[in-house]
Amino acid sequence: FPKPLQTFAAVVAILIMITGLAGNLLTIIALCKYPKVRNVAAAFIISLCVADFVFCLLVLPFDSIRFIDASWANVRFLCILVPFLRYGNVGVSLLSVAAITINRYIMIAHHGLYSKVYKKYWIAFMILFCWLFSYGMQVPTLLGVWGKIDYDPNLETCSIVKDSRGHTSKTFLFVVAFVIPCLIIIGCYTKIFWVVHRSETRMRKHTTPTIKSPHTPGRDTREIKQRRSEWRITKMVLAIFLSFVACYLPITIVKVADVEVRYPAFHVLGYLLLYFASCVNPIIYVIMNKQYRQAYAGVIGCSRIRASLSPYGSSAPGHQQQDYGQ
Template identity: 60%
Template sequence: MEQLANFTDDISSSVQPSEFSKFSPALLTFAAVVTGLIMLVGLSGNLLTVVALLKCPKVRNVAAAFIISLCIADFLFCAMVLPFAISGFWTQTWSHGGVLCRLVPFLRYGNVGVSLLSIALITLNRYIMIAHHSWYGRVYRKHNIALMIVFSWMFSYGMQVPTLIGVWGKFDYDPELGTCSILPDENGRSSKTAMFIIAFIVPALLILICYARIFWVVHSSEQRMREHQRTQHSGAGALNNSTDKRSTIKDNRDTKARRNEWRITKMVLAIFLSFLVCYLPITMAKVADSHVHYPVFHIAGYLLLYASACVNPIIYVIMNAQYRAAYAAALCCPLSRLTGLTSEKWNERHGYSYSNTRTALSQVSLGESRADPRASMAPAGPAR
């Protein structure tokens, strides 16, 4: 830490022409304006998502706990990283001193790690919910959820501490990029490759494996259900009307619960794919066009990278009616109407029902015992 304290603030006096010098002023101005818009959308969208999930009990399930962590990481990215990106586009260099030159990339890489690990934890939650439902109540207890979230933050930032103190690479001004990034230390070591493998490749592979398994389980389940329905129809003459009606109602409830879980799973997949779409272009640009022959390609990559911090709330609105209702309630409804979101009528309208999820894919809620007084009269199940 002594190196950090002694790090001087005279970077701007020794800067060299950066890759930004190869871009036209109009292109850089456009990039600065778009980054500013992304920052505003990201700040408001992520903050609104956190407020909506905290205020509306029926969307405060296990996945929502990880989504709140993801939103906080994206909010911090917009608040603490994007202003310096706008400044970089505008001034074409770094002019904020040496201490910030270390802290800003530390925050940038840390928030990216938290975002991807949060997506991985949400995907793992979906996988256990669908493929190993009997484990769900044991795995997703409150203290386990808290430990998972704390781990994602401590791991993402903790693995960068050696770089921050200069013993495994260092955060410093990169004259070629015109900004602060990870550079080799005095011994020529850098944490970039290891960080890319541990914090990006491994979680991405985990996510892909989980989704492959999820799709297989869902496909097999649908085949079994179709076979079960055909068997029921073929033997319908042997059943009395009341038994047939009860069976039909149960099948409809199970189908509704499975459909709701599948919608959430598809939303998480969209979040992961958007993460890849936002991060791959700038990675490809740095590798395929290291000498910046195509400036537009690089600017587009930067803007997509920054857009990753604001795109998730848009996905929630487009793909999930429950989140749309929660947003509307957080924006427009007084507290008395927000409590109305705990009613069963609202649940059924948007696909939630405790009876449904107990008979199929249980929707474990962080506040279930408080939100639904009938829970104490329900048959005993796994502890939550």
């Protein structure tokens, strides 16, 4: 890699690491500390943040240093551990995103099934599946059956490379890791928006006065609120989908189209976007919710905002928890 490109990548990776560590840790503490924001979706968000925090803590230090000095790759244990954690935690993050999407889909489109599907043991099973599946997919590579984890001179770091038979699982893992969550996100949020739009349309029909009057301020107010509600959901959908595509599509395309690393700059850009996903998730999935912002303020010690968060919040008797994204 060109020296200026290496320096730039190292600086950006370090900044992402610091931001990711702070943001994900803050999110985990906020979700655990305040019952008002602790609900079913929060369990998956915590899993997502834990995966991203581990990624920033154990992977990014080595991945940032390797742009300047990759001597750590000479240590066999680290050369296997770092890529294993890198791909494993990326997989957990992607599956957690998909799990959050499915959670919201069932909550809106199949509300009657929600309490049956999201019992404590099923939630634990879903989270455990995200972790076991993500790391389990790497076992054949770890054992050298399908590719192997070793130093890649083209990337100047340890990664998944071809085995003695010329086979590698890297392309397959990247394609599957992107395509499956992408299809889930597109399908679920398309259905969500359709259900919400149909519900709002039906509500407008029911609230239409039988005798038209030039003065219907109540109706106008309702329509404005309905449009705002649809727009909030639209923005959430766009934010989730665009961040997902922006962070994971480039590296997927690069890994498929440039296996021999003929264009190193594109690989570096793809990796930086992949790293950025570890710190952007708290912004997309947490900060867009007002109650989470209040919980953040409570964690960092803003007493005025913290006062609005009762230690029991909406978990207190007679209150119902508001779900993620509402």
